[in-house]
Amino acid sequence: MSSYPTLHWSEAGTEKSARWRSESGVPPPKRVVIADDKMTADAAYRLACEGTALLWRGDFQNARQLLQAMTRRANEKPRKSKSSPASPAEAFHLHRQAQSQRARTLGLLLIPFNADHSIPLRRAPDVHLACLEAYGRETDEQPYIASLRGLQGIIGAYEWRKNGVEIPELGARVHPHYGVFAPIRGEYIGLVNGAPLPELTTNQSSAFDIGTGTGVLAAVLARRGLRHIVATDQDSRALACARENISRLGLAEQVEIVQADLFPAGRAALVVCNPPWVPARPTSPLEHAVFDPESRMLLGFLNGLAAHLEIGGEGWLILSDLAEHLGLRSRSELIAAIEAAGLKVLGKIDVKPHHPRVSDSSDPLHAARAAELTSLWRLAAK
Numbered sequence: 001m002s003s004y005p006t007l008h009w010s011e012a013g014t015e016k017s018a019r020w021r022s023e024s025g026v027p028p029p030k031r032v033v034i035a036d037d038k039m040t041a042d043a044a045y046r047l048a049c050e051g052t053a054l055l056w057r058g059d060f061q062n063a064r065q066l067l068q069a070m071t072r073r074a075n076e077k078p079r080k081s082k083s084s085p086a087s088p089a090e091a092f093h094l095h096r097q098a099q100s101q102r103a104r105t106l107g108l109l110l111i112p113f114n115a116d117h118s119i120p121l122r123r124a125p126d127v128h129l130a131c132l133e134a135y136g137r138e139t140d141e142q143p144y145i146a147s148l149r150g151l152q153g154i155i156g157a158y159e160w161r162k163n164g165v166e167i168p169e170l171g172a173r174v175h176p177h178y179g180v181f182a183p184i185r186g187e188y189i190g191l192v193n194g195a196p197l198p199e200l201t202t203n204q205s206s207a208f209d210i211g212t213g214t215g216v217l218a219a220v221l222a223r224r225g226l227r228h229i230v231a232t233d234q235d236s237r238a239l240a241c242a243r244e245n246i247s248r249l250g251l252a253e254q255v256e257i258v259q260a261d262l263f264p265a266g267r268a269a270l271v272v273c274n275p276p277w278v279p280a281r282p283t284s285p286l287e288h289a290v291f292d293p294e295s296r297m298l299l300g301f302l303n304g305l306a307a308h309l310e311i312g313g314e315g316w317l318i319l320s321d322l323a324e325h326l327g328l329r330s331r332s333e334l335i336a337a338i339e340a341a342g343l344k345v346l347g348k349i350d351v352k353p354h355h356p357r358v359s360d361s362s363d364p365l366h367a368a369r370a371a372e373l374t375s376l377w378r379l380a381a382k
Contacts, residue, residue, distance in 0.1 A: 007032065007110075007145045009055060018112070019144035023134065023154075023179065024284035026107060026147075029053035035109075037062045041069035048108040055110045055145065060124035067109050067148050074102050088368055089327035092280075095364045100283050107147040115141040127151065130158035134178040154178060167216060169193040170223060172249055174216050177241035181289035183216045187351045188274055188318045191376040193220050195349055198314040200269040201226060208232065208308065210262055210273040210301055213289065215242030215255065217272055222246075222254040226270070232260040235288075262300050267310045273301045274318040279329050295329060295337075302341040306381040314346065315379040320353070325368035338379065346378040 007020040009032035020028035031051060035044065036058035044054055044066055056063045112120055117131035134154045157178040164173030165182055169189050176182040183189060201207070205227040209218040212231035221229050231246075233239050239259055246255045258264045263271075276292035292298055298319070305315040323329040338345060350373045358369050 004144075009034075011055075019142050021113075021135075021144045021146040021150075022107075023150060024103070024107075024286055026104070026284075028145075029108060029110075032110070039066065041066055041073065044109065045070045045073045045105075048105045051108075053108040053110050055112070056121065056148070058121070060111070060119060060121040063109065063111060063121070063148055067106065067152075070106055070109065074106055087327055088325060088365075091364055092326045092328065092368075096280065096283070103149075103283075106149050109148045110145050111148050111151065113144050113146060115143050127155060130155050133158055133161060167219075169220055170216075170249065174214050174219070174245050175241075175248070176214050177237050177244075179237045179286055180235070180241045181213050183214055185353060185355055185374075187353050187374050188376075189216060189220060191318060191349055191351055191374065192217050192272060192316065193224070195316065195376050195378070197224065197226075198270055198312070200310060200312040200314075204269040204310055204313075206230075206268040206310075207270040207272065208264060208268045210271065211275060211297065212242045212257070213238050213274075215245045215257070217274060218242070218255045219246060219249050219251055221270070221272065222249075222251040227254060229255045230258055230264045230266075230268070231255055232258050232262065232264050234259060234261050262297070263304050263308045267308050267313070269310050269313040270316065271305060271308055271313070272316045272318070273297075275301060277320040278323050278326070299337060302337050302343065302379075305379065306342045309381055311381075313380070315343070317377040317379060318374070319377065320372055320374045322368055322372045325371050326365070338377075342382050343379045344382050346380050348378065349376045350374070 004019045004021070005028050006017050007028040008015065008017045011034055032053045032055050033047065035054035035056055039054065047054060048070065114120055117128045119127065131154060134157065160182055161175050161177055164175040165184055167174050167183065167189060174183055207221050207226045207229045209221065209229060209231040212218050212233050215231055218229045218231035231242055233242065239257055243257045246252055246257065275297040276288065276290050278291050279293065279295040280291045281293045282288050282291040301317065309315060324331055353372055353374055360366060363369060
């Protein structure tokens, strides 16, 4: 079965196996039972909490309703513990732990797929195109098993890609691919669109966009008049996504998409980077756009910036201070990292985020989110 892991189970007295797919990197469950329309939500949730997967053989729409019922049970407020978290960092780690456990539990309702991504269940939707866009075409396509919750994520991403995200600064939509961070928090785009360009760009109109993702920041810089932008990423999905968006926007002559770990070769008058904002370990490959373990990308950008700036050029670091409010990284640590990299701060532009979680008082991290600022740090070589 190629390099894919294999799921094993027993059904009707016969040992069976199939390719296992998990875009979040979850290994195949070790315990599997067959479930159908007679399975109750209480029984399903209890089995899932115990680590037993349910391979669905009933009606697809009933499986969807069962997952909704399991989700309601998972979302029930736990009894308040006698002691509250000792610090914001502890609250963050407990929240992440609870999220991870919830995802594992709800990911144990499994459905079968044919090699062409059709689902051999009654009343199953046609998800062929959504799966094809998430997985790509393969030479050894085979039937496989995946979680229903994972499929819902793939369908949601397909809709995002099809409909796009409106970017007011571009007067157009950007279409994120599956596994590529969608630019739904627009404040950082506004910062890049509004910050004064370095004077050097009037003569040397060049820029790098490090970790481009959808290509949205490279597109903003191109629309601002920069003539040559090199946008880098090391993820194949991001590279394909950026190329498609840049082409769709008619900016391919200005923006070059390059596969690179951080910096391309050479120097630029402006180097922009919007790294993951939270220095924590991702629990799945899809979380790498949000979590930056040990601030690796942030420090890699800072430590390499001076060597890739033209004399008189600027580096723009777009960073939220959420990590500071969570006690995961202090402001003094950030300043020390900037200075250790041979850089100086020319200025900083702040904006208050307006995403829904800012006002959600039921969020365990509400205090930190309510205090959060997103900043564009203007940096230069000493």
